[in-house]
Amino acid sequence: MNYLKKIFAFLGNVKLGIFYLIVLAILSILGSTYIKQGETYFVYVREYGEDAAKIIWKLWLNNVFHSWYYQLLIVLVGLAVIVSTIERFPNIYLSAYGKVRKKLTKNQEKSINTLKYETSLPLSEALNRIKEFLFDKGFKKVEIVEQKDKEVFLFAEKGKISRLGMLVTHIGIIVFLVGAFMGSYFGIRGQIEIPEGEFRDAFIKFREGSLQPSMDPNDIVKLPFAIKVNKFWLDYYDSKEFKGAIKSFNSEIEIWKDGKLVEKKVVQVNNPTDFGGYRIFQASYGKTGDIKYAKLIVVDYTKMLDLMKKVSDVQKALQTEKDPKKLEQLKKIMKGLETESVVLFSQAPRIDYYYGQKYIEVNGTKLAVVNQTLNYKNPMLVNQNVYDPVIVVSLEKNGKRFNIPILADPNVAIPAFNQFGYANGFKYLIMIEEFEPRYFSGLQISKFPGTNLIWLGTIIVVMGTMLAFYTVHRRVWIKLEEQDGKTKVVILPYSQKFKESFDESIKTDLPKYLGIDNQKES
Amino acid sequence: MESTSSVLYRKRPSYLQGALFVLAVLSFIGFVTSAAILSHKFGNVLLFQISGLIYGIAAILYITYFIFKNEKVSKLATLTLFTGWVIQSTAFFIRGIEAYQMGIFHPPWTNLYESLMFFPWLATTVYLYIEREYKTKAIGAFFVPVVAFLVIWGHKFNTDISPLMPALRSYWLYIHVLASFAGYAGFTVAFGASLAYLIKENAEKDVKVKPIYVIGFIVSLALLIPLGYTVLTGAKDIKTMILGIIFIILLLTFLYFATYVLKPLGRALPSRNLLSEITLKAVTISFPIWTASIILGGAWANEAWGSYWSWDPKENWALIVWLFFAAYIHGRTIGKWKGTKASWIVVAGFIMLLICYFGVNLYFPGLHSYATE
Numbered sequence: 001m002n003y004l005k006k007i008f009a010f011l012g013n014v015k016l017g018i019f020y021l022i023v024l025a026i027l028s029i030l031g032s033t034y035i036k037q038g039e040t041y042f043v044y045v046r047e048y049g050e051d052a053a054k055i056i057w058k059l060w061l062n063n064v065f066h067s068w069y070y071q072l073l074i075v076l077v078g079l080a081v082i083v084s085t086i087e088r089f090p091n092i093y094l095s096a097y098g099k100v101r102k103k104l105t106k107n108q109e110k111s112i113n114t115l116k117y118e119t120s121l122p123l124s125e126a127l128n129r130i131k132e133f134l135f136d137k138g139f140k141k142v143e144i145v146e147q148k149d150k151e152v153f154l155f156a157e158k159g160k161i162s163r164l165g166m167l168v169t170h171i172g173i174i175v176f177l178v179g180a181f182m183g184s185y186f187g188i189r190g191q192i193e194i195p196e197g198e199f200r201d202a203f204i205k206f207r208e209g210s211l212q213p214s215m216d217p218n219d220i221v222k223l224p225f226a227i228k229v230n231k232f233w234l235d236y237y238d239s240k241e242f243k244g245a246i247k248s249f250n251s252e253i254e255i256w257k258d259g260k261l262v263e264k265k266v267v268q269v270n271n272p273t274d275f276g277g278y279r280i281f282q283a284s285y286g287k288t289g290d291i292k293y294a295k296l297i298v299v300d301y302t303k304m305l306d307l308m309k310k311v312s313d314v315q316k317a318l319q320t321e322k323d324p325k326k327l328e329q330l331k332k333i334m335k336g337l338e339t340e341s342v343v344l345f346s347q348a349p350r351i352d353y354y355y356g357q358k359y360i361e362v363n364g365t366k367l368a369v370v371n372q373t374l375n376y377k378n379p380m381l382v383n384q385n386v387y388d389p390v391i392v393v394s395l396e397k398n399g400k401r402f403n404i405p406i407l408a409d410p411n412v413a414i415p416a417f418n419q420f421g422y423a424n425g426f427k428y429l430i431m432i433e434e435f436e437p438r439y440f441s442g443l444q445i446s447k448f449p450g451t452n453l454i455w456l457g458t459i460i461v462v463m464g465t466m467l468a469f470y471t472v473h474r475r476v477w478i479k480l481e482e483q484d485g486k487t488k489v490v491i492l493p494y495s496q497k498f499k500e501s502f503d504e505s506i507k508t509d510l511p512k513y514l515g516i517d518n519q520k521e522s
Numbered sequence: 523m524e525s526t527s528s529v530l531y532r533k534r535p536s537y538l539q540g541a542l543f544v545l546a547v548l549s550f551i552g553f554v555t556s557a558a559i560l561s562h563k564f565g566n567v568l569l570f571q572i573s574g575l576i577y578g579i580a581a582i583l584y585i586t587y588f589i590f591k592n593e594k595v596s597k598l599a600t601l602t603l604f605t606g607w608v609i610q611s612t613a614f615f616i617r618g619i620e621a622y623q624m625g626i627f628h629p630p631w632t633n634l635y636e637s638l639m640f641f642p643w644l645a646t647t648v649y650l651y652i653e654r655e656y657k658t659k660a661i662g663a664f665f666v667p668v669v670a671f672l673v674i675w676g677h678k679f680n681t682d683i684s685p686l687m688p689a690l691r692s693y694w695l696y697i698h699v700l701a702s703f704a705g706y707a708g709f710t711v712a713f714g715a716s717l718a719y720l721i722k723e724n725a726e727k728d729v730k731v732k733p734i735y736v737i738g739f740i741v742s743l744a745l746l747i748p749l750g751y752t753v754l755t756g757a758k759d760i761k762t763m764i765l766g767i768i769f770i771i772l773l774l775t776f777l778y779f780a781t782y783v784l785k786p787l788g789r790a791l792p793s794r795n796l797l798s799e800i801t802l803k804a805v806t807i808s809f810p811i812w813t814a815s816i817i818l819g820g821a822w823a824n825e826a827w828g829s830y831w832s833w834d835p836k837e838n839w840a841l842i843v844w845l846f847f848a849a850y851i852h853g854r855t856i857g858k859w860k861g862t863k864a865s866w867i868v869v870a871g872f873i874m875l876l877i878c879y880f881g882v883n884l885y886f887p888g889l890h891s892y893a894t895e
Contacts, residue, residue, distance in 0.1 A: 241626075
């Protein structure tokens with residue numbers, strides 16, 4: 001029994017607690033340096049060499065916060081919190097809420113903390129002034145403990161509740177730790193990239209201690225539902241100075257369960273959605289490299305060739321013609337041709353193409369979409385907003401199947417059409433006039449049981465520390481005594497903390513209330 | 523005796539004077555703000571620079587007071603510091619309005635420059651409160667030069683207002699960052715008081731200042747300046763980190779020797795008990811705020827980053843700071859460590875705070891890396 005008590009006292013010891021806190025801090029430092037956490041063994045070998053990597057691995061320096069020693073220490077801290085609270089709190093409670101002798105005793109009067117003043121004010125006036133003083137110091141009520149003709153005893157108290165701060169804070173810590181361990185052991189977190197219009201019903205877990213998706217195929221987590229990204233879009237700042245600066249990004253998602261649509265939501269940065277215990281975050285985005293939408297312009301190539309021939313004829317004539325009258329006429333014709341070509345393009349029919357479409361229909365001819373991409377020259381440049389889009393279509397004509405590229409840049413598009421389309425007998429030049437990239441939406445998905453305990457625990461901790469530190473338990477015992485027309489004031493202040501400033505404020509302020517010029521302390 | 527009841531209740535005091543003063547300050551801020559916005563003649567950065575200059579003057583006045591103990595200088599020092607504070611407050615308003623006019627409104631505490639303005643501003647607020655509460659100005663001689671340095675040095679960084687990245691666009695930005703900086707400010711005051719305590723202690727004990735202390739003081743100071751410059755401007759690599767570790771050890775060495783060498787200053791400092799209590803008060807005011815700031819960050823992360831906690835460097839260092847000050851509080855209140863031990867824990871905690879603020883922003887890659895410029 002005695003032995004147990006000793007262990008108990010040891011575990012609840014403040015010095016041990018402080019030791020734990022400092023050690024925990026030092027271990028946290030180990031996990032927050034340049035040694036990146038949660039990498040694979042191979043990465044450490046590459047960065048630091050074989051031997052250092054071995055040390056890192058053996059000492060868990062690659063994953064300090066999930067190491068056995070870190071977790072053990074947290075358990076020990078939790079234990080110390082519980083034991084010290086049980087050991088200490090009853091006494092603290094009693095000293096605040098237990099019985100207090102409210103009358104200043106002779107012994108207290110002799111204490112070195114006692115302050116003594118003498119004022120020429122009569123007793124009743126001095127009493128009033130002292131009441132005023134105590135009210136101004138934040139005491140809500142002043143008790144007259146005993147009142148005789150020439151003697152009055154006062155007692156005032158405030159902030160008893162401050163003493164509960166330690167208990168409340170420690171309870172909060174325990175609640176929080178329970179929540180944190182639940183999250184740590186049963187929580188999962190990962191990500192998935194879903195292209196617009198597609199479904200996914202699984203995500204890739206992050207490597208432990210890292211925010212990178214795991215490479216291990218076992219770390220693919222099946223969801224009890226499927227997510228479809230209907231649409232993804234970017235929001236931009238409405239600002240002249242910062243045109244094109246991205247303000248936010250959004251996905252319209254659908255949750256499907258057992259083949260049925262159950263929920264439709266928009267997730268944005270800073271605005272996740274919850275479903276079935278999982279939380280779905282808008283984390284990143286990117287381009288798939290596909291064309292989501294394109295507006296195609298269809299030009300009658302024979303008409304265009306005809307027009308081009310006329311233009312070049314007139315141009316030639318313009319260069320050789322000397323007669324100013326005829327020159328004027330030629331210029332007029334040229335203008336007319338220019339207008340005609342503008343009309344040819346502006347009135348050419350437009351057709352829409354959407355990602356996934358199998359055919360493009362041009363004046364009754366069905367062109368099969370073979371392929372499409374945002375940048376056929378260098379697909380990597382797409383993420384820097386450099387595009388060279390192409391849609392490759394194929395058709396059969398005169399028993400021959402051939403491909404035609406649909407391009408955006410006329411300088412490339414026209415010769416290409418000439419070679420692949422017109423040469424094979426297809427009459428319509430198709431070009432990309434406008435297009436939009438297809439995005440994928442990067443979603444983070446996590447499930448952390450115990451999150452509510454985290455909030456509850458931490459709110460309790462904040463309340464507890466505020467209780468402990470923003471309120472002060474204070475008491476004053478006062479005796480007023482009338483002697484030879486003067487009033488003697490004996491005051492014993494007690495302050496659980498900030499004693500110095502409390503004493504100081506009494507020493508500087510009380511004489512003013514009592515009308516004493518020179519601070520007279522006996 | 524007119525009172526027959528044995529319990530007396532307080533009367534409401536008058537707040538008129540205080541209200542008038544606040545009104546006067548607010549109308550000054552309002553006037554300068556509208557002048558800046560309407561005239562387009564000056565902007566927030568100029569006002570920040572002016573406030574830095576005024577802080578510089580205030581620092582000189584505080585040091586003058588510390589040496590010569592002239593009451594007039596003391597009043598002037600406080601007045602100057604307060605003037606700098608008011609002008610800096612105005613600059614924040616103007617910066618906010620300017621951002622709004624650009625169509626990219628965000629509160630003025632989102633990048634390194636803004637935080638280097640905001641942190642000294644809040645610290646000054648806390649300091650002015652403590653100066654009033656404890657009626658002691660000696661700490662100002664240590665504190666105000668640091669404020670002046672930070673505000674002036676901050677102008678080395680990009681002062682432009684730029685749009686926020688999407689993840690930062692949240693109402694949590696207001697409270698989380700505000701709470702963090704309030705914590706930074708309070709812990710900084712605690713550090714100042716602790717250092718003063720250590721100096722005072724050596725002064726009261728009248729320890730002998732051995733030549734080795736003076737040499738150590740001079741050598742570490744001489745090394746600190748170039749090393750500090752290298753670390754603060756260096757590349758974000760492992761070499762800089764190792765230099766950073768050396769810098770921190772050197773800083774501790776310097777502070778250790780400083781507590782001896784600066785012994786003569788001890789006479790001008792308030793009593794040890796008072797300094798110890800100022801430390802406690804600053805820490806205990808800041809601690810719940812710091813705790814709240816970590817939690818608010820967690821709540822934000824739970825909406826933006828996929829989890830309430832990601833073991834991100836900033837989060838870890840915030841936790842480390844929390845642990846250090848929790849250790850201090852336990853030692854100070856239950857362990858009754860009023861003196862040296864508690865003071866050194868605060869000093870160590872403050873160095874952790876510096877890493878949390880500068881170190882993480884400048885060197886550790888992580889989720890909080892937007893605060894680099």
